[in-house]
Amino acid sequence: MSDELRISRNRSKNQALVTYVVLPFIFLTVALLGGLRVSSESHAFMFLPPSLITLVLAVLLVLLFVRGRLIEIRSLIAGENPPATNVAHIWILLTLFFASAQAFNSVLPEHGLLHWLFSFCFLWTLWNNQFSSFDARRLLRSLVVLFGTAFALKHLLLASLYSTDGTWLKRLSGAVVSSITLGALDSEQFAPATGYISFFTLGLYIVGLMLIGFSHQQISTNTDIALTSSRDS
Amino acid sequence: MLSSNDDTPMQQRWIQIIGLALSAVYAAAIVWLYATEPRSFKEVATGAQVAVGTYQVDQEKFNAALTLFRRDQFRAARDEWLRADAAQSDPRTQFYIAYSFYREGWGRIYYDQDLFKQGLEAVNRAIALSTTPLTVDDENLQMHTAAELKAELEQGTERSWGDANPLKVLRTRK
Numbered sequence: 357m358s359d360e361l362r363i364s365r366n367r368s369k370n371q372a373l374v375t376y377v378v379l380p381f382i383f384l385t386v387a388l389l390g391g392l393r394v395s396s397e398s399h400a401f402m403f404l405p406p407s408l409i410t411l412v413l414a415v416l417l418v419l420l421f422v423r424g425r426l427i428e429i430r431s432l433i434a435g436e437n438p439p440a441t442n443v444a445h446i447w448i449l450l451t452l453f454f455a456s457a458q459a460f461n462s463v464l465p466e467h468g469l470l471h472w473l474f475s476f477c478f479l480w481t482l483w484n485n486q487f488s489s490f491d492a493r494r495l496l497r498s499l500v501v502l503f504g505t506a507f508a509l510k511h512l513l514l515a516s517l518y519s520t521d522g523t524w525l526k527r528l529s530g531a532v533v534s535s536i537t538l539g540a541l542d543s544e545q546f547a548p549a550t551g552y553i554s555f556f557t558l559g560l561y562i563v564g565l566m567l568i569g570f571s572h573q574q575i576s577t578n579t580d581i582a583l584t585s586s587r588d589s
Numbered sequence: 590m591l592s593s594n595d596d597t598p599m600q601q602r603w604i605q606i607i608g609l610a611l612s613a614v615y616a617a618a619i620v621w622l623y624a625t626e627p628r629s630f631k632e633v634a635t636g637a638q639v640a641v642g643t644y645q646v647d648q649e650k651f652n653a654a655l656t657l658f659r660r661d662q663f664r665a666a667r668d669e670w671l672r673a674d675a676a677q678s679d680p681r682t683q684f685y686i687a688y689s690f691y692r693e694g695w696g697r698i699y700y701d702q703d704l705f706k707q708g709l710e711a712v713n714r715a716i717a718l719s720t721t722p723l724t725v726d727d728e729n730l731q732m733h734t735a736a737e738l739k740a741e742l743e744q745g746t747e748r749s750w751g752d753a754n755p756l757k758v759l760r761t762r763k
Contacts, residue, residue: 401626402626402628447612
């Protein structure tokens with residue numbers, strides 16, 4: 357009985373740590389690294405703030421989290437909650453919003469036709485998903501695929517195509533694509549470190565989203581144990 | 590799913606408050622990074638020193654630059670001063686940088702406009718950084734205040750009929 361209570365308290369503490377300390381730090385780190393690029397010439401840092409389109413995409417994604425029941429707005433921010441809890445929850449939602457915007461920023465080409473092409477694809481996918489039935493797990497899987505595809509296209513395919521220090525075949529194909537499209541598909545070149553940073557950022561973002569799901573499971577377990585112990589006593 | 594846990598004991602409330610405070614500090618640091626856009630870890634460290642108020646000019650490099658300046662080696666002096674004040678946050682160093690632009694750009698017949706404009710930028714930076722009217726006590730200089738130097742640089746960048754006066758060749762460098 358006492359062991360169960362101790363386990364329940366520990367779970368409760370761990371859940372609070374994850375929700376109020378770990379999650380905001382993960383999302384803020386994503387917000388920091390999502391806009392970080394490393395210049396290919398001077399290896400200097402470049403900080404790109406989220407563009408307007410990434411903010412729009414982030415709004416759609418957060419709406420999708422609500423629809424997919426990954427976030428329960430009604431219980432997070434409610435009149436019955438203590439004010440500090442409501443403030444903490446609003447803060448988490450804010451960090452999640454900016455992390456989402458910067459996650460998009462990380463995988464979107466910086467400018468030109470490709471930027472708008474990628475943005476349109478994201479917009480189309482997120483808009484369509486607003487009208488499909490989703491649960492939290494399916495939503496997470498779908499997001500992994502969405503961000504994974506965009507990452508592969510930007511940091512593997514495009515970076516390789518327009519690389520200046522690649523093989524002659526790569527440079528030739530890059531020059532052909534550039535000349536056929538009259539430079540409309542040109543992509544800005546960054547140091548390889550940018551790809552690694554983006555990979556880490558997206559990984560961290562997905563881990564953050566999984567932790568949100570995980571914290572839900574703990575809440576359920578806590579509630580079950582609390583109910584059992586109250587019935588026993 | 591992220592949802593509220595109704596049972597919030599005291600410890601959890603403390604975790605909430607500490608988490609909120611720590612992450613707010615972290616968020617402020619991120620906003621600062623995006624606002625200042627440092628280009629390397631070294632610049633991040635220098636910027637942090639400026640923000641905290643512990644930033645100091647490298648005095649050894651400053652003195653080396655001053656020696657070069659007195660030998661009329663202005664470009665070399667500026668390079669040293671830029672290294673001494675990497676954050677461009679010391680008004681005295683910025684004053685000397687502006688002065689070196691003035692001396693290098695000064696000519697008996699004409700002034701180098703590019704150098705004077707750069708000097709004007711540096712002296713404006715010095716004025717903005719200084720909380721009180723900036724005065725430099727250096728007996729080797731003829732202008733001791735940033736206001737004097739600024740006026741001289743501004744006059745040099747302005748065009749007037751007085752520029753055609755042949756007696757202007759008799760003017761002296763300050």
